[in-house]
Amino acid sequence: MCGRFALSAKTAQLEKLLPGRTVKISAILTNRYNIAPTQNISAIMNANTDELSSLKWGLIPSWAKDDSLASKMINARAETIFEKPSFKNLIVRRRCLIPASGYFEWKIDPSSKGKIPYYIKNSKDELFTFAGLWDSWKNNENEIINSVTIVTCQPNDKLSAIHNRMPVIINPDDRINWLENNLTKTDTDILLLPADPDLFDFYEVDKKVNISSFDSEECVNPKYF
DNA sequence: CCAGACGTTGTT
DNA sequence: GTCTGG
DNA sequence: CCAGACGTTGTT
DNA sequence: GTCTGG
Numbered sequence: 001m002c003g004r005f006a007l008s009a010k011t012a013q014l015e016k017l018l019p020g021r022t023v024k025i026s027a028i029l030t031n032r033y034n035i036a037p038t039q040n041i042s043a044i045m046n047a048n049t050d051e052l053s054s055l056k057w058g059l060i061p062s063w064a065k066d067d068s069l070a071s072k073m074i075n076a077r078a079e080t081i082f083e084k085p086s087f088k089n090l091i092v093r094r095r096c097l098i099p100a101s102g103y104f105e106w107k108i109d110p111s112s113k114g115k116i117p118y119y120i121k122n123s124k125d126e127l128f129t130f131a132g133l134w135d136s137w138k139n140n141e142n143e144i145i146n147s148v149t150i151v152t153c154q155p156n157d158k159l160s161a162i163h164n165r166m167p168v169i170i171n172p173d174d175r176i177n178w179l180e181n182n183l184t185k186t187d188t189d190i191l192l193l194p195a196d197p198d199l200f201d202f203y204e205v206d207k208k209v210n211i212s213s214f215d216s217e218e219c220v221n222p223k224y225f
Numbered sequence: 226c227c228a229g230a231c232g233t234t235g236t237t
Numbered sequence: 238g239t240c241t242g243g
Numbered sequence: 244c245c246a247g248a249c250g251t252t253g254t255t
Numbered sequence: 256g257t258c259t260g261g
Contacts, residue, residue: 001234003244036243037244061231063256071241072232074244085231085257106244108235115245152233165234210245212243 001075002130002150002167004209005103006033006119006220007042009127014052017044017099017129018175024051033219036212037074043096043132043148046179055096059149060137061086067139070147076133078153078168078192082185087149090133091188096148097129097175102220104209105202107162117209118162119220120202128199129175131168131192151192158197169195 008031015022023044029052035041040054058070073086081087102121109116122128131151136144151168159166170178174191181187209219 001244003234005244038241038243059232061256063231068241069231071243075233077233083258085259087232088258089256104244117244149232212245 001152001163001165002103002105003037003074004212005035005100005130007031007035007099007127008033008101008217008220009099013127014042014099017052017097017127018049018179019172021049021176023049026051027054031217032215033217034209034212034215037071041098041148043098043134044129044175044179045096045134045146046094049176049179052099053096053146055134055146055148057148057150059086059133059135060145060147062135062137064137067137067145073149075152075165075167076149078131078151081133081151081188081192087133090135092183094134095178095183096132096134097170097179098132098148098150099127099129101125101127103130103167104205104219105159105163105166117205117207118202119205119209119222120159120162120166120200121220122199123201124199128195129170129172131170131178153192153194156194156197156200158200159194159202162202166194168192171195 059073060070106115134148152165155166204223
């Protein structure tokens with residue numbers, strides 16, 4: 001699955017996320033190396049593909065009475081996304097792209113039964129984009145809270161070595177299609193697939209990443225080199 | 226009909 | 238063991 | 244995802 | 256809001 005990731009990028013890189021266009025970056029973004037659920041993350045929403053928006057990670061459905069569901073809705077399984085009440089409307093109407101420079105998975109070490117963190121990134125160090133769904137919820141103060149969940153799928157042959165799920169990654173050439181067209185299940189079935197294994201590398205990192213408040217470049221440095 | 230859930234992961 | 242917060 | 248808390252009463 | 260279970 002995907003429960004932590006990093007986004008350290010220059011504005012110029014983020015502006016070019018959609019091929020042939022310029023995405024407006026209005027917020028000042030600091031480099032993030034340990035983005036955790038409940039925090040705000042950057043995303044391009046289908047409702048506004050002209051700019052990078054900020055959404056809370058952990059989906060709060062529009063009908064929710066409180067935000068207690070959010071921590072349970074950080075991921076959505078691609079296989080059942082058209083069936084689940086919380087997601088079936090969103091896959092049709094409320095899709096987004098979440099840029100990342102890499103993400104983390106914890107591999108269970110059979111010998112120690114402990115968990116070892118790994119960092120997974122594009123082999124050419126390019127940004128990539130997760131498939132996400134978002135929703136709008138109004139809290140008791142009548143404030144609109146936009147929140148987001150990351151779609152997951154089976155791992156590809158390379159990443160199955162460390163985990164049995166992986167985030168869905170939308171290729172650059174599919175990004176505008178994912179955001180702007182009216183997609184049916186037939187359309188999304190060919191997009192919500194494990195990424196090409198050749199595009200990704202992974203390596204072990206220090207356990208400091210376990211602590212979500214430890215947001216430092218050290219999180220993404222190889223433990224051994 | 227109304228009431229109550231609405232999710233994923235990993236482990237067994 | 239299970240939930241909440243980051 | 245992991246880390247850290249997990250409770251009430253009464254008093255300030 | 257919509258589906259499932261009773």
